[in-house]
Amino acid sequence: MPYEEKIRRKNISYDQIPEFYRKALVILEDKSFYTNN
16 A cells, blocks of 8 residues: 555654544545535
8 A cells, every 4th residue: 555655654653643534534524514515
């Protein structure tokens, strides 16, 4: 998986990945919420 390789190169620990994904999902949900409503 190329994405996992990028994460390893940046030395991001696996414990930090879920938090990053949560923040990204919240941002995406906010954008879609404001554009749809």
